[in-house]
Amino acid sequence: MKKAYLALADGTVxxxxxxxxxxxxxxxxxxxxxxxxxxxxxxxxxFSGQLVTMTYPLIGNSGVNHEDYQSEHATVSGVIMKxxxxxxxxxxxxxxxxxxxEREHVVAITGIDTRALTKIIRTSGSMNAVLTTEEPFSFExxxxxxxxxxAPPQLEAVSCKEAYTVGExxxxxxxxxxxxxxxxxxxxxxKGVRATVYPAATKAxxxxxxxxxxxxxxxxxxxxxxxxxxxxxxxxLMESEKPFFAIDLGHQLAALAMGGKTEKLKFGHxxxxxxxxxxxxxxxxxxxxxHGYAVIGDSLDPAVxxxxxxxxxxxxxxxxxxxxxxxxxxxxxxxxKPGSKxxxxxxxxxxxxMGGKDNA
Numbered sequence: 001m002k003k004a005y006l007a008l009a010d011g012t013v014x015x016x017x018x019x020x021x022x023x024x025x026x027x028x029x030x031x032x033x034x035x036x037x038x039x040x041x042x043x044x045x046x047f048s049g050q051l052v053t054m055t056y057p058l059i060g061n062s063g064v065n066h067e068d069y070q071s072e073h074a075t076v077s078g079v080i081m082k083x084x085x086x087x088x089x090x091x092x093x094x095x096x097x098x099x100x101x102e103r104e105h106v107v108a109i110t111g112i113d114t115r116a117l118t119k120i121i122r123t124s125g126s127m128n129a130v131l132t133t134e135e136p137f138s139f140e141x142x143x144x145x146x147x148x149x150x151a152p153p154q155l156e157a158v159s160c161k162e163a164y165t166v167g168e169x170x171x172x173x174x175x176x177x178x179x180x181x182x183x184x185x186x187x188x189x190x191k192g193v194r195a196t197v198y199p200a201a202t203k204a205x206x207x208x209x210x211x212x213x214x215x216x217x218x219x220x221x222x223x224x225x226x227x228x229x230x231x232x233x234x235x236x237l238m239e240s241e242k243p244f245f246a247i248d249l250g251h252q253l254a255a256l257a258m259g260g261k262t263e264k265l266k267f268g269h270x271x272x273x274x275x276x277x278x279x280x281x282x283x284x285x286x287x288x289x290x291h292g293y294a295v296i297g298d299s300l301d302p303a304v305x306x307x308x309x310x311x312x313x314x315x316x317x318x319x320x321x322x323x324x325x326x327x328x329x330x331x332x333x334x335x336x337k338p339g340s341k342x343x344x345x346x347x348x349x350x351x352x353x354m355g356g357k358d359n360a
Contacts, residue, residue, distance in 0.1 A: 179220020
């Protein structure tokens with residue numbers, strides 16, 4: 001089997017075996033802690049442009065099923081695994097993980113100590129890395145680009161190109177797509193609504209002209225501060241008095257639009273085991289998450305917004321309610337298959353908001 005090399009910006013180099021596509025890819029190296037849900041990870045728009053380390057040592061046991069895709073194709077730039085299952089078996093399996101990586105042209109490496117790699121990322125933080133199958137390998141050949149590499153914008157690749165409508169429910173929800181996961185849309189439609197999904201660049205005026213009963217903002221990859229040009233439109237949607245619900249990157253963008261600030265986390269929250277506390281209900285949920293940035297709670301004007309959920313690992317903001325607007329947002333994924341289903345109540349709250357019920 002052909003060799004592959006993983007080099008981090010701090011000079012650390014891992015040598016392993018190549019899997020999937022051949023070539024060289026740069027990106028931010030991150031890790032995800034889920035024991036299951038690798039297909040969802042590999043197709044999640046929020047992982048777009050990243051090199052993803054799987055901390056669970058054996059990946060691919062149950063193969064790959066297209067029903068689990070979160071977007072039409074793989075979104076990750078590269079995958080790092082301890083071991084990829086050679087003989088996957090599951091009644092839902094359509095192909096092996098190895099076949100999927102080859103067909104989707106994803107560069108991957110196996111046979112390295114992912115526990116040691118994860119400890120480096122936890123200690124030093126997420127950083128630039130390069131994954132390559134090119135030989136002979138020399139760190140010096142990549143060091144300059146590793147030091148200066150900045151990921152290109154990913155939004156255009158993950159947002160839909162034109163609006164489309166699905167579902168036949170009475171209530172009509174406008175969904176602004178900054179990197180829509182399919183399970184979010186499926187969870188919304190399961191509540192009996194009709195949804196129109198709009199490209200991220202759609203103007204607020206055009207969305208409101210379609211007279212939606214509620215608005216959702218979802219996503220997606222990247223640094224929320226890079227999307228400053230979209231904030232006036234997001235603010236206009238929030239101040240339209242339509243019930244508003246934002247998830248993940250949408251949660252961060254809504255906070256920025258209303259005067260808040262965000263910060264980069266040392267190594268992010270990625271996995272299916274993030275504990276989140278609902279402060280009002282005094283309940284804690286195990287959630288699935290995938291993000292590298294968080295809203296700074298102290299940056300929110302108490303007259304504008306209040307924190308409703310926190311992460312119990314690091315006390316970062318996981319939910320916000322806007323005081324004078326029918327608007328709420330969450331950082332976690334209430335739709336995810338890997339992870340708890342008990343946090344899906346947030347969809348019910350949004351539906352109740354559109355029905356005119358008290359959302360206080």
